[in-house]
Amino acid sequence: MKKWYDVSGPESESVISSCVHLSRNMRGIPFPAGLTASEKAAVVKRTCRAVFSKNSSIARDFHFIDMASMSLGEAIALAERGVVSADFIENRCGCGLLVSEDEAECILVNGDDHFLIQVRLPGLALKESYALADRLDTILDKSLNFAFDKRLGYLTCNPALLGTGMIVSLNLHLPALAETGAAARISSNLQPLGISFYSALSPSAERHGAIFRLSNRMTLGLSENEAITNLCGIA
Template sequence: MDLLTKNTRLKKIFDELFIDDDPVVFTTRLRIARNLENYVFPHCITKKDAGYLVDEVLMALRGFQGTFFVVPMAEIDNLTREFFVERHIISPEFAEDDPSKVLILFPEKGIRILVNEEDHLRISICGKKKNLEKMWNILNIFDDNLSRKLNYAFDDGFGYLTSCPTNLGSALRASALLFMPALKMAREIKKIFDTTLKPGYLLRGFYGEGSQSMGNLYQVATGPALGKKEQDIYKDVISIIEVLKQHEFATMEKINIRYIKTGIKNFLDKVYNSNSGIDSQKAIKGISLLLFGKNLGIIKVEAKLLKMLVYRVLPASIQIEAGGALEPEERDLFRVQMLRQELRGAYV
């Protein structure tokens, strides 16, 4: 946690999530996987060679324009690692006390590199749906520059060689975190996903593969990249978003607004008047109701504030905000006090 409390600039980077102003889209992401020619894949690599690989990557980044931060996972505490997971900076599997796992951040470019994850390099950029083409151009130029310093594992027939065969080809995956409460209430998400969208698209939970939905938030992602052009891949995710968005809006018209209003009033009453705390799951459920109410036009509150609150109420994030580790009961009390302050102007 010292990493964040002492470096206010770095803390600001993590607080400034690329929240979309779209009512359904939280954020979109492009991610490429790269491996180095002279090393075995991460699941087979020795700790010694993994360390050499980190050194080689850092050497290659010397001379790159712009400031970047290097964050070895072994040099930060559990709370900070959990915070990174909550903010979708790293994957849950990456949050280990392992000196060979290193996070590299280029804040001006919005680029993040995970070294020694499932692949040697997972390079990603996050942003708004409308900026996907610009995001791809930034990521592509960065990757081209890095490829001049590192020997990527590449095959003329299969493209970039990756740990998982589904990433072969361009090794690009596009994804979006979507807010779909109406479809969730109507139990229509999986049905629409299975019957309307092309095979290969992926539906995941809040933290990606293997996780559950939280606050009516789902991650949707493009599938295998082999044989597809990069532009077609990131345009695919736009198509996914638009299809699901249309179904979400159509389903919203069938929702019992009185039920939503009652849920919102009960949550706000708890926030404003209760002397007890509120845990993260109940907080996220309540914030999700508020955001749904905003989309339905029955509550006046800034959508971006609500989207940020989804992250801020999570266990590690609330402790970072409080300035130190807290017991569960202390977290719950601090959380409700923070919500009371932030939602003081919210009303139905």
């Protein structure tokens, strides 16, 4: 099977990829930073039971990777493909990864939060990415009982993610923008709208790569669909 990044998506001339992140935690269990090694192992075991149970509708969609058993080179390769973050591989003891064959859908276990549901698709496909992430969210919540407060929304280790616990982003290829140097002005104009716009590369490589990231900054006070609509409207 081809990886998601080997396939061309809608508006691929300027939109490289769409990504949805959902941060989730189990009710009544401390965040991963406060867990012992055995407690982290229990979270991983419970997650695998939820995904791979006999009655699970997603059991055949994922395979499990024990991050601690991977070599550093293998872990770095995952980070280079965008499957995991650099922080996740640096502190990978007690961490697990469930990933689909095309690497479009991932569930990171015991990172900053108990779970990070991640979906990446090529091109402009935020609605499709969210549909896949929401499906995983719904299925896992039935077994894992995600922590949710009626006033604050989903409870996360980072207060900035309270509410939907969702970050949606687009990776954009904008060479003309890089040449004119207008990125800083656009970023400043978008901040009051709760939108972040920044170079996805180092400052020294910005003009050569011309890869920019557009993402939501607000997770409290608006729905998932509103956040996606706002971002798509700007893109």
